[in-house]
Amino acid sequence: MNAIQTPLHTEDYDALEVGTTATTASKGSVRVPWRFLGGRALFYAFTLWAAVTINFLLPRLMKGDAVSAYLARNRNISPEAADGLRALLGLDTDKSLFQQYIDYWSLLVRGDLGVSLLHGLRPVTEVISQALPWTIGLVGFATIVSFAIGTIAGAIVGWRRGSRLDAIIPITTFLSTIPYFWLGLLAIALFSVNLRWFPIGKAYGVGWSPELSFEFIGQVIHHGFLPAMTIVIASLGGWVLGMRNMMLTVLDEDYITVAQAKGMTNRRVLWGYAARNAVLPQIQSFALSIGFIVGGTIVMEMVFSYPGVGKLLLDATNAKDYALMQGVFLVITLSVLVANILADVAYAFLDPRTRQTGA
Amino acid sequence: MTAPLNIITRSTARSRFGAAFAMFRNRKSITGLSILGFFVLVAIFADVLAPYSPTKVDPTARFQAPSFEHWLGTTHIGEDVLSQVIHGTRGVIVVGFLAAIIATLIAIIVGVISGYLSGWRSEALSALTNVFLVIPGLPLIIIVASMFDNPPLFVIAAVLGLIGWAWGARVLRAQTMSLRNRDFIQAARANGEPLRRIIAVEMLPNLMALIAASFVGTVTAAILGLTTLSYIGVIPVTTYNWGTILNWASAQGAFRQNQWWWYLPPGLCIAAIGVALSLINFGIDEYVNPRLRSAGERARAMKKKGLNINDAVTAVRTNTTTKETR
Amino acid sequence: MTLLEFDSVTKVYSVRGAGQIKALDDVSFTLESGQTIGVVGQSGSGKSTIAKILTQLETATSGEVRLDGRPIPRHGSGLRRYRQQLRMVFQDPFASLNPYHSVRHHIERPLRLDQVVPRDELKAEVRRLLERVQLPISAADRRPHELSGGQRQRVAIARALASRPKILVADEPVSMLDVSIRLGVLNLLSDLQREEGLGVLYITHDLATARHFSNEIIVLNQGRIVERGTADDVILRPSHPYTQELRAASPDPEKFFASISDAEGGAR
Numbered sequence: 001m002n003a004i005q006t007p008l009h010t011e012d013y014d015a016l017e018v019g020t021t022a023t024t025a026s027k028g029s030v031r032v033p034w035r036f037l038g039g040r041a042l043f044y045a046f047t048l049w050a051a052v053t054i055n056f057l058l059p060r061l062m063k064g065d066a067v068s069a070y071l072a073r074n075r076n077i078s079p080e081a082a083d084g085l086r087a088l089l090g091l092d093t094d095k096s097l098f099q100q101y102i103d104y105w106s107l108l109v110r111g112d113l114g115v116s117l118l119h120g121l122r123p124v125t126e127v128i129s130q131a132l133p134w135t136i137g138l139v140g141f142a143t144i145v146s147f148a149i150g151t152i153a154g155a156i157v158g159w160r161r162g163s164r165l166d167a168i169i170p171i172t173t174f175l176s177t178i179p180y181f182w183l184g185l186l187a188i189a190l191f192s193v194n195l196r197w198f199p200i201g202k203a204y205g206v207g208w209s210p211e212l213s214f215e216f217i218g219q220v221i222h223h224g225f226l227p228a229m230t231i232v233i234a235s236l237g238g239w240v241l242g243m244r245n246m247m248l249t250v251l252d253e254d255y256i257t258v259a260q261a262k263g264m265t266n267r268r269v270l271w272g273y274a275a276r277n278a279v280l281p282q283i284q285s286f287a288l289s290i291g292f293i294v295g296g297t298i299v300m301e302m303v304f305s306y307p308g309v310g311k312l313l314l315d316a317t318n319a320k321d322y323a324l325m326q327g328v329f330l331v332i333t334l335s336v337l338v339a340n341i342l343a344d345v346a347y348a349f350l351d352p353r354t355r356q357t358g359a
Numbered sequence: 360m361t362a363p364l365n366i367i368t369r370s371t372a373r374s375r376f377g378a379a380f381a382m383f384r385n386r387k388s389i390t391g392l393s394i395l396g397f398f399v400l401v402a403i404f405a406d407v408l409a410p411y412s413p414t415k416v417d418p419t420a421r422f423q424a425p426s427f428e429h430w431l432g433t434t435h436i437g438e439d440v441l442s443q444v445i446h447g448t449r450g451v452i453v454v455g456f457l458a459a460i461i462a463t464l465i466a467i468i469v470g471v472i473s474g475y476l477s478g479w480r481s482e483a484l485s486a487l488t489n490v491f492l493v494i495p496g497l498p499l500i501i502i503v504a505s506m507f508d509n510p511p512l513f514v515i516a517a518v519l520g521l522i523g524w525a526w527g528a529r530v531l532r533a534q535t536m537s538l539r540n541r542d543f544i545q546a547a548r549a550n551g552e553p554l555r556r557i558i559a560v561e562m563l564p565n566l567m568a569l570i571a572a573s574f575v576g577t578v579t580a581a582i583l584g585l586t587t588l589s590y591i592g593v594i595p596v597t598t599y600n601w602g603t604i605l606n607w608a609s610a611q612g613a614f615r616q617n618q619w620w621w622y623l624p625p626g627l628c629i630a631a632i633g634v635a636l637s638l639i640n641f642g643i644d645e646y647v648n649p650r651l652r653s654a655g656e657r658a659r660a661m662k663k664k665g666l667n668i669n670d671a672v673t674a675v676r677t678n679t680t681t682k683e684t685r
Numbered sequence: 686m687t688l689l690e691f692d693s694v695t696k697v698y699s700v701r702g703a704g705q706i707k708a709l710d711d712v713s714f715t716l717e718s719g720q721t722i723g724v725v726g727q728s729g730s731g732k733s734t735i736a737k738i739l740t741q742l743e744t745a746t747s748g749e750v751r752l753d754g755r756p757i758p759r760h761g762s763g764l765r766r767y768r769q770q771l772r773m774v775f776q777d778p779f780a781s782l783n784p785y786h787s788v789r790h791h792i793e794r795p796l797r798l799d800q801v802v803p804r805d806e807l808k809a810e811v812r813r814l815l816e817r818v819q820l821p822i823s824a825a826d827r828r829p830h831e832l833s834g835g836q837r838q839r840v841a842i843a844r845a846l847a848s849r850p851k852i853l854v855a856d857e858p859v860s861m862l863d864v865s866i867r868l869g870v871l872n873l874l875s876d877l878q879r880e881e882g883l884g885v886l887y888i889t890h891d892l893a894t895a896r897h898f899s900n901e902i903i904v905l906n907q908g909r910i911v912e913r914g915t916a917d918d919v920i921l922r923p924s925h926p927y928t929q930e931l932r933a934a935s936p937d938p939e940k941f942f943a944s945i946s947d948a949e950g951g952a953r
Contacts, residue, residue: 043486043489044493046486046490047489047490047493047494050490050494051494054494054499058502058503058506159669160669161658161668162657162658162659162661162662162668163658163662173634173637174630174633174634174637177579177583177629177630177633177634177636177637178626178629178630178633179583179586179587179590179626179629179630180587181587181590181591181605182590182605182622182625182626182629182630185605185609185614185622185626186622186626188614189614189615189617189619189622193614193615193617194617200615245644260669266669269669288492288526291492291493291494291495291496292496294495294497294498295495295496295497295498296497298497298498298501299497299587299591302591313498313501314501314591317501317502317505317593318592320505325502325505326502328498329498329499329502332495332498333494333495333498336493336494336495337493340493541780542775542776542777542780542781543780543781543782543783545742545775545781546773546775546781546841546844547783547794548742549740549741549742549768549772549773550768550772550794550795550798550844550848551764551765551768551769551798551799552794552798560786561783561786564783564785564786565783565784565785
């Protein structure tokens, strides 16, 4: 008995075309990974909404009398400002919760974050915008330096595994388990009080006001050196360790052996192949740790009395200036989101895998 | 015909129990655990170990450098620094572990469930995790903590735990997703095992190392968070921990007046516990990723023979003593 | 007696960015108790999809699967009963056992889940199952990494038999084992089938073992059945070009030696 036969498919799909996720290499312009970036943008929009909603809910969870007592203490607020504050701080209980929410959003969209009672009734946005550049400067500078030094050091330590350089790992790890603020205080005790190399705090000398002159910039550098160095030293350990671990994993891969067998110089293998692949997860963890970096910077500002948003938050907390507290939190969250977006964009363009469709 | 079994070790119940804790058996973990154990003992026996009550004021002995009566000197009103540090251990240990337990439990529930499920439920939980990851924790805690007047330790631990679960959840989700597609999980599903048994009995044991590492990391973060918040003053100074001691020291100008016996010990203790916890985590890391363990050793072994592990070409030794054979 | 009916089953997957993939296209077959059907085809032809649909790890897009004339329930106790009667042996002996648990745990789980024997008889039943797959009782307390590949696959078979199923789906059960022990495992499956009267679906890409152990063979290509018939008919007298290609691709010692003797005969 013959076997039953079925006609073969005429329109076969090409297994190679459908079965893999590789797309044709495009010359010239870089393919923009729209799907990846679009997904991230959606996520950040959602996170922003969540942060705003948390900000909305927080004062409404507190005991209401604390807030109204605070408002009552300050008589010379204009009626509009008072209304704005009431909406921000959850005292407009005559309206429904949903209505309060709408009002809150309309305030935010107009850029009105209330007035700061601690700072002489100036608008919160104005107070924050004066402090923000200092924080961004300090944290931006310190983070980039720390990331760069840490990643490069980690790559070298990973490359020269088994050598005496391995001792760097426990040293930097020890430094990063020390609480930021204590390291800062020690730095002050040693360098400011005893050695008198650096001033004790603040961003610039007493009696100066910000201006664009060499002397002022010199002052800024002089005052900012200690805080920046403390952040760098404290956060170095994490970058070194992460990079070194990734290097060890990458160096075991076959393509490294191929590169070496091809006769490439050690330097090219180390930097062009190994470090380049090991750095990708570093960028991801950098994006994730922005929140922690911000936290550390806040503490640093408190220790050094650096006039950034961190110190602003501390003063506001102590004085129970709720409007300013809320505003600072919102601004900090927004900055973290922006930094995350930038890191994601950088990662998307660096990792060839995210550039493919459907990958 | 029975297939022969050439097994050397006999697997007993005791050796299986030991295998479960294999991740703690290397030198680094043991060192870390010992240091941690020391602090735990100090916390438990604080009342017995401290020579004085931490609040005992002695107006005749203010700002004293270390002496025989006061091993770590005294504060601005004559309290014994050593006793304060000893008593401070308790708050740190309790809050640290409590916060980590809360955070790890949440991380396990959210991470494993979102890793096992697929579709919108998994994505939603993942989005929730990422939100908590991105929103900066310290400012949030500062604001939340300032809402309370005198929070008990439990509340502080709960707040720290609620802020810190996201990292572990993310890691566990990734690992669960990779486990989920393994055949033995598919076999359990095909046999009709209920979901809760698959997660609890089949998956969790394979996630143990990750959970341990996440727990240890969270303890570190909680302790750092607690001491930082105490130093700032957001957490009221009626609770005793090393951070509040530093708060008083700083307020009384100890840093400017070089009263090192007051501000060095608390900070060193924080660092010591941090080091201990990091060592434990290193040990777990090396257990999970054997490459980390052997990489340095291989290189050192090769170095002894005069070879460099990074050389592209395998060096041929020319000082062999055997005759060349055809 | 007809046990299992696979009726016009189609399975379509949607892949993000690559459209839709038809893994199975209108596939039908019937399995009787005591009979082995060999499912043959190359990687990607849809063989494993059949296994996944049978074990309800995936659901068919269209078509129906019937056991004893009744369609498979989607959930509830009906699904539980169905699962008890159809068990699968997976391809990879290293991955199909949980590295954390002992052999005894693996075999006891289905016994407990389906309440095959009362609690006090569990230990005896585990011993009996291990004997049937020719493993010593001392294997029960070992963990998977302490066993060889062939031993692990026997544990997997014991686990599959624990619930006393009527149908066994073997998805390439010996592909990842050493060649020298493959015959042993396959003979074990064959003996067990005879003793228990099981219906076996033997999925493989190896024509020789398919012919040896199956009564009937189905050839799959790109999700469609291109040929079916008795084992000897399909392998020895293939009529479909794809089957002929498959056969031509497997090395045949007889042809090789025949060509040598031809050459020698010609040279003389």
